[in-house]
Amino acid sequence: MRVGYPEGVPKIAASTVVEHRAQQRASLLAAAEDLLVADGYAALNFGTLAERTGLARPSMYKYFASKDDLVAAVCEEALPPLLARLTTAMDRANSPRDKLVAYVRTQLEMVAEGGHELAATLARASLPPAVRKRIRAVHDQFAPNIEQLLADLGDPRPTLTAAFVQGVINEATRQIHNEPAAETITAAVGFILSGTSARWSRSNALGT
Incomplete structure (x- = not known):
């Protein structure tokens, strides 16, 4: 019997947690860049980024301390x-x-x-x-x-x-x-x- 992931916890697509986090961070950066170019700096926030990527908004803070930290990282x-x-x-x-x-x-x-x-x-x-x-x-x-x-x-x-x-x-x-x-x-x-x-x-x- 396979044990499933608890509800709300994303499945890890990579072979390790470290690889998964790196892939997730890269996905967030790519989505943030798209949003910046399309809608401008003022329109970018963790809410819109969560909608774009499907990642829960609180999870964003595991990768970036703030919107400005995200923009600098992009x-x-x-x-x-x-x-x-x-x-x-x-x-x-x-x-x-x-x-x-x-x-x-x-x-x-x-x-x-x-x-x-x-x-x-x-x-x-x-x-x-x-x-x-x-x-x-x-x-x-x-x-x-x-x-x-x-x-x-x-x-x-x-x-x-x-x-x-x-x-x-x-x-x-x-x-x-x-x-x-x-x-x-x-x-x-x-x-x-x-x-x-x-x-x-x-x-x-x-x-x-």
Whole structure:
């Protein structure tokens, strides 16, 4: 005679409790990311997540201390693969200039593919400082050092130029769903290359 699970206790699909918890946590993170992208930060809560996953709401606290802990964990899971793709594309480039092109083009290609929705959603949200700190830690750990790249290209003020570059990327991100993606990406790359080249030439001429 088989002994069944008590009512309300989920069956363990994995071979061990540890594996089950890991699978359940991954399922919760995936569902939370879907909800964030579809409905926004304000709409995400443990109640809606419980409805989506079929897990009892009190059980959520076995995995995440709060909604903000959940959101930070989603970013810690989702961002490293995207940043790794960006780093790989830059590593394949042969020169600092080509690395800059890869930095811009790869980010915008991911936007065109739909890989930017989570970041865009959270950029619009009023996140607590602790959550932004955890997201920043992921970015600092995995993101390429664009300022160092610009310094390698001879930029006298790489921090300022990096802000300009990011501004172009941000605007291209906004335009990419309204204009042909390939044209928007090419225009953004060309604008950044021409703008940075002109800036470096002017700085060299002025001796600054």
